[in-house]
Amino acid sequence: MPDTAITDWLDERRVRADVEAKSKKRALETAAELLAADLPGHTAQEILDSLIRRERLGCTALADGVAIPHARMSGLERSVAAFVSLKAPVDFDAANAQLVDLVLAVLVPEECSQRQLQLVTEASRELSDPHLCQALRHANNDHALYELLAHGQLPPAAVNQ
Numbered sequence: 001m002p003d004t005a006i007t008d009w010l011d012e013r014r015v016r017a018d019v020e021a022k023s024k025k026r027a028l029e030t031a032a033e034l035l036a037a038d039l040p041g042h043t044a045q046e047i048l049d050s051l052i053r054r055e056r057l058g059c060t061a062l063a064d065g066v067a068i069p070h071a072r073m074s075g076l077e078r079s080v081a082a083f084v085s086l087k088a089p090v091d092f093d094a095a096n097a098q099l100v101d102l103v104l105a106v107l108v109p110e111e112c113s114q115r116q117l118q119l120v121t122e123a124s125r126e127l128s129d130p131h132l133c134q135a136l137r138h139a140n141n142d143h144a145l146y147e148l149l150a151h152g153q154l155p156p157a158a159v160n161q
Helices: 024-037 044-057 114-126 130-138 142-151
Strands: 010-019 070-073 080-090 100-109
Touching (some): 010 024, 010 142, 024 044, 024 100, 044 070, 044 100, 100 114, 100 130, 130 142
Parallel strands (some): 010 080, 070 100
Antiparallel strands (some): 080 100
8 A cells, every 4th residue: 555645744753552531632632742742833732722723613523433633723834743542432522422532633734725635635535444443443552553544554563563
């Protein structure tokens, strides 16, 4: 499988497996902290506030326990993302009441191009693959999780690390 669109803006430093989060807010806080660590000039609180503002407009949970919270952010030159798999699913206020355990948080520049917005659509399509989602849920470390997101499969050396 070729590299995925997600790798256009996801770095392995912003991927966490088996995160303990008891709520949607805590899941978003974790993602915001990962994003802020790589974005000088932006705080985790500022990023969290942007993600929460967007969530108030409409839930970003998709089917099968996946959510793609996203927001526009001033001062960004390109889109960036963080991915978090949760130890236990949390309520994300989804219309279908399905709980979420896979979270891809995306920040796009305030003046973003159509291509940057298209990346979010492509990511949602990639994360709608039930086989990939099942594999993501079983990834037991950050590296394995990133490899699945980046390539759709684990390299042989990453299996059972």
